[in-house]
Amino acid sequence: MQQGELVNPFPSARGHVADGTISRSVDDWEQRYRRAVITSDTVGTAFVVASIGIFFGARDAANWHEKWGILAFGTELLVLAALALSRAWAPVVLGQGAEEFRRLGRSLFAAVVVLALGGIALTSRNIKLWIFVAVPAIALVTMTQRYLLRLWLHKQRNEGRCLRPVLAAGSVATVLDLIARARRFPHLGWRVDAVCTTDGLGTHGDRLDGVPVVGRLTDVAGHVRRDGYRVVAVTPDPHWSPDRLQRLAWNLEGSDAEMVVAPVLMEVAGPRLHVDAVLGIPLLRVSMPAFTGGRRVVKEVVDRLGAALLLLLFAPLMVLVGLLVLADSRGGVVYRQRRVGKDGQEFTIFKFRTMVAGADRVRAELADRNEGAGLLFKLRQDPRVTRVGTVLRRYSLDELPQLFNVLTGSMSLVGPRPPLPEESAAYGPDIRRRLLVKPGLTGLWQISGRSDLPWDEAVRLDLRYVEDWSLALDAVILWKTLRAVLHGQGAY
Incomplete structure (x- = not known):
């Protein structure tokens, strides 16, 4: 070790040694x-x-x-x-x-x-x-x-440290999906180090997307006890009957492994998911999404009070931004646009103007250059955006006037992205569930990459928020929004 080198107090989750065995810390x-x-x-x-x-x-x-x-x-x-x-x-x-x-x-x-x-x-x-x-x-x-x-x-x-080694056990397709998700979201702390499949084979012989296939589904408990995996992730496969899952849980007793079973029927999480014992059978009980009730009243109160306090806090900044917009180009300070809110009701959204006057009229001329995902229209280098507008968009300062929308009740501090009427008109029945709640000033979409997200991922995040909403989730999103705004990822 070089003099002055810092010692990492949380060493790597695992390391390979010369004889091929695994050293775990x-x-x-x-x-x-x-x-x-x-x-x-x-x-x-x-x-x-x-x-x-x-x-x-x-x-x-x-x-x-x-x-x-x-x-x-x-x-x-x-x-x-x-x-x-x-x-x-x-x-x-x-x-x-x-x-x-x-x-x-x-x-x-x-x-x-x-x-x-x-x-x-x-x-x-x-x-x-x-x-x-x-x-x-x-x-x-x-x-x-x-x-x-x-x-x-x-x-x-x-950076690849402090990860829990995972043994995934299931069908090839579902395990591949788990591997991809674990690599995409390393901050969750999972790294799939080994796989067991029905026949003990992967897509390329003994490997599955670069991860070694170490055996069949019947061999899971033996590999866990021998190699010390910390998580056993059971993904859907016809092999997994209730008796076999119960037997696997028994065989894992006494080990340090945590057994995690992926839901088969639907993707639901958060406060709506409960485990009940009915007639001696463990059942997952999924409660209905909460669109009314006491928690929604609390959310309304927090929205109005929060918007009022933020408007007082940011008033000097908003005045400065307004003067910069006026000095930079011709046109008004505030841009008004029709958006679709809760239950499909249209409202007028307020933003600081970031484009030249009449930008909407030339949008059709730029349609062939669209870089937005799905129904969104976005250009990374939009010629209509002003110099001040570029800075405002990067740090989301153009969205500060939307606090007036929150104060008047047409928007919430946290919620799905407010769509344009033409976007909403193209929604299918599934995507229209985004309109069951008020759109938000921020949301899962903003803290997860904003305009850089694929369309299906943005929709999935919005639907997840609608289905699994909670006051705690709102608090986490608001906290993470500050970091997302400062980094400016996906803002253009």
């Missing part, structure tokens, strides 16, 4: 990452409660130990206990998905409830400070720390 990096999360949560919580105790307790130094020291120490222990009991440190949720932050939020909410009940029981007058200041501050600090740790982990995974 998955457990090592997983435990290190888990310890890093626990340490950051503990230190962040201690910092918040100590700061509040010292700052506010300094004015009451005579009774500091009784009134402030005990409350600070008690709040620290209560928050950490809630995190442990809610399994917010479980390795299976760390580093990906909204479930990590959902468990963190549930833990802190439970801590608030216990603090409130304790304050009532002890008639403490200082408890409000810990409920309304300390716990929200802890939430802000711990969520930020976890997000930064997650960014670091995703960076490692994109």
Whole structure:
């Protein structure tokens, strides 16, 4: 090792040695990452409660130990206990998905409830400070720390480190799809290292898209115990009867492998998917998508309040952008366009003008140069875009006036992309499900590549949002939007 070289605290998920065997250090990096999360949560919580105790307790130094020291120490222990009991440190949720932050939020909410009940029981007058200041501050600090740790982990995974070795077992077609998805989204932490198929063969003899086929479906448990794969991904194949899946699960008991079974009938995830035991049979219960109800009311309130606050925050920037648009080219500041919203109702969307005046009239002349996917019309080097417009589009600043659409209720902060009337008219029955909810200022499409996405992938993401919407998913999308905007990927 060269002097000054940094040592990676989370080593590679696996490495090959000279005799062809596999050296695995998955457990090592997983435990290190888990310890890093626990340490950051503990230190962040201690910092918040100590700061509040010292700052506010300094004015009451005579009774500091009784009134402030005990409350600070008690709040620290209560928050950490809630995190442990809610399994917010479980390795299976760390580093990906909204479930990590959902468990963190549930833990802190439970801590608030216990603090409130304790304050009532002890008639403490200082408890409000810990409920309304300390716990929200802890939430802000711990969520930020976890997000930064997650960014670091995703960076490692994109470079081929900190990946869980996966043994995929199923039909050739479904395993190929799994391999492609794992390579496309390495931040999820899977790397398919081996495959078992019905006949033990791949598309090229003993390999399947470059991954070695190590045996038949009947050999899965033996390979897992011998080679130590961390995930067994079971994909659809006629071989997998309920009895065989149950027997495989029994044979994997005692190993470190996690068995994951891909759904066969439909692609549903999130809060709509539940596992119930009916007549002794485990069944997947899929609840209906939530288009009304209490959560939708909460979303409406958050949309309106969020839009109002963002408009106040960005008011100076919007004034500056408006002046730059006027100075750059002739025409108005705001561009108005008809779009299709919830239930197919048309509305007028507002954006800062990024093209020369009369750009719509020459669109037909550029039709043969269209680079957009599917029904979208997009040009990477659109001659109609102004100099200021290029910068506004890159950082999505042209979309700031859409906050007025959110404020007036025609749009949401998070939702599918608002289509043009001519796009909507060409929708089939499946794609029209995008119109069951309000279009959004941002969405899965924006944090996943925007205009660079293939049409079918953009549609799949919009439909996934419609089907699996939740408040936690909205929060994650809003958080990731900032990074997507700063990178400017797919914005043109």
